Amino acid sequence: MDKKFIDILQQLVKDLNTGGKIDKFLTKTSCKSYLDDYTKGDFKNEKSFFLRVLEVGVAKEIYTTDDLANCKKKQVRVLVEAYNPKEASIEIVDILAFLLRGDTTKTVKQQEKKEEAPVKQLEKKEETSVKQPPVQPSTNDIIFIKPKEGSDFTFGSYKWLVLKTQNDRALIITQDIIKQMRFHASSNVYSNSEVRNYLINDFYNSFNNKEKKRILQDTETKDKIFLLSVEQANYYYANDTKRVARYNGSACFWWLRSPGGSSGYASYVFYDGDIYLRGFYVYGGSGGVRPALWLNL
16 A cells, blocks of 8 residues: 555544544544545545445454454455455555554464474484583673674674674664564653663663673764664665564564654654654554664674
8 A cells, every 4th residue: 555645544543533533534434534635636546445444344343442463354354355355455454453553563364384294213323422412602702703784693682683884883783673662652852752761771781791881872862772763774774675673573663763744753664664754653652662782893
């Protein structure tokens, strides 16, 4: 679905929610006039499909359910049975769950587990001595090898991706989303945000003293740990696919430190890796956190 149309839906949800009229978004008859006003005659195909989705009650079910995961699967089936393409049905259900509930987990077809081929047991000669397992070195004993851009490695308790190397230092970001939390109760100013407070305190203090000495101060934020900006997320990733990040195995959206299109919104990377400049409401508690830092090599 067109990103600009999704932005329009997000703005509509925000405006209706602010005015206490979110129920107007949930049905075809009440939402059509709003969509006409907001789209100004554009996005005819997207609007037609979306109104068909509302007509069968998908949005209302997603908004009111107590079991969102199962509800999403059920609504996909409802749309497919109404002769809508399966991929489009999955996408619109995910979009509605995101807009109405802040949910960022993807509805995907459960893959069947491949049966493993039976392994033949080979007879072994009895050994005269028992082999001892190799001793695993502690973190302090490991000799650190300078990572290359695009590679991943472990530092502290997390796996990291190298975005850039510069002389004797590297810009790194966690491979996965480590936590979900809101950006702030109301403001999109990163310096005052709850997510920044978490990064520079709780997350930073999860490293031991030896590790802390290797974490350098960022010249832009003046922090040791920070979120990427929109510009950095654009510059350091070759494409959307490279920006996709997961939380507990599912692709989710993650916060950027740049403000969104209005005061209550912060920019983010959508679960498909696309950057949304308009942003998501800062009080959305399901925003992913991917810490970044400069590491002394």
